[in-house]
Amino acid sequence: MEGWVIAIIKVVFIWVWVLLIATVMTWVERRGAAMMQDRLGPNRAGPFGLFQPLADGIKLFTKEEVLPKKAHKVLWNLGPLLFALPAFSAYAVVPFGDKIILGGKEIILQVSDVNIGFLYVLAIGSLAVYGIVLGGWGSNNKFSILGGLRSTAQLISYEVPLGLALLAVVFVYGSFSLRDIALAQQGTFLGFLPNWGVFKQPLGFILYMVAIYAEANRVPFDLPEAESEIVAGYHTEYGSMELGLYLFGEYVNLVTLSTLVVVLYFGAWHIPYIDISKFLGPVSWGIVSFLILYLKVAFFLWLFVWVRWTIPRFRYDQVMGLGWKALIPLALFNLFITALFIQLSA
Amino acid sequence: MDWYFWIFAVIAVSAALFTVATREALSSAMGLLTVFIAHAALYLHLHAPLVAIFQVSIYAGAILVLIVFVIMLLMAPEERAGVIQANVSFRSFGTLLGLCLIGLVAVGVKGIAVLIARRSLPAGFGDPSVLGNLLFRRYLLHFEVMSVLLLVALIGAIYLCKNRAWKHKERV
Numbered sequence: 159m160e161g162w163v164i165a166i167i168k169v170v171f172i173w174v175w176v177l178l179i180a181t182v183m184t185w186v187e188r189r190g191a192a193m194m195q196d197r198l199g200p201n202r203a204g205p206f207g208l209f210q211p212l213a214d215g216i217k218l219f220t221k222e223e224v225l226p227k228k229a230h231k232v233l234w235n236l237g238p239l240l241f242a243l244p245a246f247s248a249y250a251v252v253p254f255g256d257k258i259i260l261g262g263k264e265i266i267l268q269v270s271d272v273n274i275g276f277l278y279v280l281a282i283g284s285l286a287v288y289g290i291v292l293g294g295w296g297s298n299n300k301f302s303i304l305g306g307l308r309s310t311a312q313l314i315s316y317e318v319p320l321g322l323a324l325l326a327v328v329f330v331y332g333s334f335s336l337r338d339i340a341l342a343q344q345g346t347f348l349g350f351l352p353n354w355g356v357f358k359q360p361l362g363f364i365l366y367m368v369a370i371y372a373e374a375n376r377v378p379f380d381l382p383e384a385e386s387e388i389v390a391g392y393h394t395e396y397g398s399m400e401l402g403l404y405l406f407g408e409y410v411n412l413v414t415l416s417t418l419v420v421v422l423y424f425g426a427w428h429i430p431y432i433d434i435s436k437f438l439g440p441v442s443w444g445i446v447s448f449l450i451l452y453l454k455v456a457f458f459l460w461l462f463v464w465v466r467w468t469i470p471r472f473r474y475d476q477v478m479g480l481g482w483k484a485l486i487p488l489a490l491f492n493l494f495i496t497a498l499f500i501q502l503s504a
Numbered sequence: 505m506d507w508y509f510w511i512f513a514v515i516a517v518s519a520a521l522f523t524v525a526t527r528e529a530l531s532s533a534m535g536l537l538t539v540f541i542a543h544a545a546l547y548l549h550l551h552a553p554l555v556a557i558f559q560v561s562i563y564a565g566a567i568l569v570l571i572v573f574v575i576m577l578l579m580a581p582e583e584r585a586g587v588i589q590a591n592v593s594f595r596s597f598g599t600l601l602g603l604c605l606i607g608l609v610a611v612g613v614k615g616i617a618v619l620i621a622r623r624s625l626p627a628g629f630g631d632p633s634v635l636g637n638l639l640f641r642r643y644l645l646h647f648e649v650m651s652v653l654l655l656v657a658l659i660g661a662i663y664l665c666k667n668r669a670w671k672h673k674e675r676v
Contacts, residue, residue, distance in 0.1 A: 228582075233530065274632060277557040284565025288537065291572050295530050303576060310573040314566065334632050 241289025
């Protein structure tokens, strides 16, 4: 019984937390864009315009839902739901801190530490494409269909290097459990380098970073919604909160992917050279590990905004060429080198 | 009564019926997606989480995405698959295949008493490392033969397509 209560509290907590970050991200994105373009951005609602996401949310909720005359009713309505659902459920196996001891009970800061956590995230992530496909097809609009088409091709192409890069991490740490991988990144190797994934898998890290930008449909891989070519891609016809679900699901995806980068490659809640857990009590360490993790996540979330206003969008053939001719061979090479190294050093 | 099994079994079978009965290609694909996910849920119930995950990530996440890609590339949203479904030879061939499948299942039913008998699971059942050990130690030859087979199919497909594309180019 007690286990159930704790599990439900964890689920509600992380859900609210991810929603909160995603909400703040919409503000960060607009203010960040404004900063890079030397203008102010939204600054009317609340201090520094911080209530702008709230205002946007109210606007989206109160808008009328318009169903295009020729749209396929069922598919049209399923689209945003199927897009948001995987985004929200992927977080179930991602750790959000080390552990906390409350009332003599040790609680792991992770909804569920399953030994196939890793593959679960990959599987759920690969389902997000159906939301886009249904939205594009259900709209019965040529721009929407083109957006959906591009999205499927892009996802198929970039899932391979993504999976291969992650597989190399599994080789190094010998576990599919995200918590085990996070715990294994404490301490140093070769005397001075932190035990982080990024130092053990530098090439894998680069491949992973490129692939997640494509997975999240972010610039420079935002071809499914390239506004200069196909209006808004798969969500051209959507309005109201259905559009809201698409936009919001994308930010939730960003949070999940950024957390994964930190957990797999940047030492999760560890700080190099110092083991803070020795200096802190069990409760405060739980909170501090959570904060450290999300401080790192914040950097990668900012990186998404940074890249968006720095690098122009690729051409379609460049996206496909990069995926198949550069990333996949490199990912295979990385896997081979990692396996060889482990075999020789064992 | 095993409710978990019955719920997902009913979902899987009705979604499969919908997949073959509907005239809209993408709706049919979504029916197939439901079948895959219901199967994954059943695998979970059978203490095989790894198989369940592969079911989702490979069948639902890769193979079906390719099918959807082809549908989107070659069809229009208002197009119906009636022509294929009305084709008599397709229908009769499909019936024949379906009957063969039912026959296979019937043969399998013979040993069902052994299968449904309750027994304790071996240690580490369904664990990725146990599965990996089985694949790469005990069944290594089978595994490699399968991978070579897939490679041959891949190369063959590329060769056939390329050949046709070259011929097409010459004609143009």
